Amino acid sequence: SGSGRRIVLIGHLDTVFERDSPFQTLQHLNRTTARGPGVIDMKGGDVIIVSALKALDRAGFLKTLNVVVVMTGDEEDPGRPLSRRREALVAAAKNAEIALGFEDGDGDPQHGVTARRGSTSWRISVKGTAAHSSQIFREDIGAGAIFEAARILDAFREQLAGETHLTFNPGVILGGTTVDFDAGSGRGSASGKTNVIAGHVEMSGDLRALTNEQFKKAKSRMRGIVRASLPHTEGRITFDEGYPPLAPSDGNARLLALYDQASRDLGFGPVTAVSPDKAGAADVAFLAGKVPMILDGVGLKGRDDHTPGETADLTTLPMQTKRAAVLLVRLSQPSP
Structure with missing residues (x-):
């Protein structure tokens, strides 16, 4: 007082x-x-x-x-x-x-x-063409959702890892023929078979940066990576509001x-x-x-x-x- x-x-x-x-x-x-x-x-x-x-x-x-x-x-x-x-x-x-x-x-x-550093969470949904596993990589079928998810994560690592004060971490990934994912609790389930090309992947993680400008640039690059999908797959990334730096x-x-x-x-x-x-x-x-x-x-x-x-x-x-x-x-x- x-x-x-x-x-x-x-x-x-x-x-x-x-x-x-x-x-x-x-x-x-x-x-x-x-x-x-x-x-x-x-x-x-x-x-x-x-x-x-x-x-x-x-x-x-x-x-x-x-x-x-x-x-x-x-x-x-x-x-x-x-x-x-x-x-x-x-x-x-x-x-x-x-x-x-x-x-x-x-x-x-x-x-x-x-x-x-501030932090925000991201979520990526990937869809692919489900088919018999013997037909994977066929021109009209593609690589499936799990390979596309792997491409996205590896591109994140290749293109963003090592930047000062910037980190990103995939914390949960679920993939298969069917996926049920609750992003709020970070829990879910997935089912599939070894002889079926996975048609669905859900994954989430976090992103940390020291300035708002660093956040803006990292999000732009991540969106670009997700958009560059393999044939017959489609990905979508969303970002939570997050904590400011x-x-x-x-x-x-x-x-x-x-x-x-x-x-x-x-x-x-x-x-x-x-x-x-x-x-x-x-x-x-x-x-x-x-x-x-x-x-x-x-x-x-x-x-x-x-x-x-x-x-x-x-x-x-x-x-x-x-x-x-x-x-x-x-x-x-x-x-x-």
Whole structure:
């Protein structure tokens, strides 16, 4: 409620694990480590937000801060359209100068995130001519849907792999005579026979890039590859709305420098920017271009997030809390 610069603190309450996942409970492995779903992505970061604000309240600093906390409940699997799902976050950040995201970053406490690649999903449907397998490659029948799908994926690899900050990954593929695919859940089924040319393929994956321009160019090239279909096959590619990128900026670098100084002054050593290739998409990116200074990856550290081995390094909890608290006090002061 203070009159200083408006600061947005961002967390999320959901995890990547579905209700039917067997990984559902928190387990303390020893005094310094704990394993559980979302323990670092990002329940630990949420705890740091609350702990830092409680400490500042006890010290009498909280009343001087102009802070708003936003914790979404669908970061890992948001509804559509995404822009609508993040209206509350964008509204909370109106007139804000600073945004801090409490994700775990790459798990290294000496790293902060000043840039994140955006991500979107793609889906490709391929149709071919079903016929007896003995007639495959015949001029009036063609190679079938599975060979066409293989051509598309291999062309993606040949033409797009290796570009800096750009990655693409086919996560699911189903092919055969009949295909039933639910892209929302990533589940489906397929059936076919070895003596029948496959007539249908469904596949989906993701695409990640550092800038909107890089996304635009990659999508154009992927569409061109899909259009160049083999005879008697046809492919169609669609892209989801996706998460926007958080491109590097001078303001983000400046905020990292302030966080780095706070860490050094606390005796925790330097903090440098991690490569955006090691930082996945996150909610802070929706504030890119709207908030001048953004820093993410200041949450609880650990390893193996998004896997059943997700483990927190509990020794980083007090360190990350102190770093956040000191930074917030300094940010409440007149602009440095």
